Amino acid sequence: MVEGIQERENAVSPVIGVMLLLTIVIIMAALVSAFTGGVINQKEKAPSVNLAVFTANYGDDLQIVFEHRGGDQIRISDLRVNTWVHHPDGDMIAASHEGEYLFPDTDLLRSGGSVSTGDRADTSRFLNLNDIQDLTNCMSQSSVVDVAIYHLPSGVLIHKSSFILKGR
Numbered sequence: 001m002v003e004g005i006q007e008r009e010n011a012v013s014p015v016i017g018v019m020l021l022l023t024i025v026i027i028m029a030a031l032v033s034a035f036t037g038g039v040i041n042q043k044e045k046a047p048s049v050n051l052a053v054f055t056a057n058y059g060d061d062l063q064i065v066f067e068h069r070g071g072d073q074i075r076i077s078d079l080r081v082n083t084w085v086h087h088p089d090g091d092m093i094a095a096s097h098e099g100e101y102l103f104p105d106t107d108l109l110r111s112g113g114s115v116s117t118g119d120r121a122d123t124s125r126f127l128n129l130n131d132i133q134d135l136t137n138c139m140s141q142s143s144v145v146d147v148a149i150y151h152l153p154s155g156v157l158i159h160k161s162s163f164i165l166k167g168r
Helices: 002-037 120-126 132-140
Strands: 049-058 061-071 079-086 092-098 114-116 144-151 156-164
Touching: 049 144, 049 156, 061 120, 120 132
Parallel strands: none
Antiparallel strands: 049 061, 061 114, 079 092, 079 144, 144 156
């Protein structure tokens, strides 16, 4: 009788070992899956910012002004600005600018600060228009421009608006 009990106790040890091994394998598979699936990667928090986008005339130059009206400071290199011009001929002309190529002379945009596109030629290039004459044509027709500004590290849209392409 003692020998029968001893055999049953020996049989329990391999079953517990297999269960422990199986549990460890399942936990390891879950960790690998989480890392490769991006669950572990945390995106940067989006800044809380109040931006305004509008046109302004300075003499004969038409500029698009991006004004920081409050909230967190933002790095220009962390932004992507997409624009869509509702062209008078019925086309929608899209443009996209991001990073340090957006406004190369400025790195940080703080509350009360602003950046702009420069003169008419710069504004025309920024909007992906053919030339200054095309910009002038859009201005005479009061073309609408849609703007979307994205914070790249967080992947969040931080500003969306529209304005009429006309000087103030």
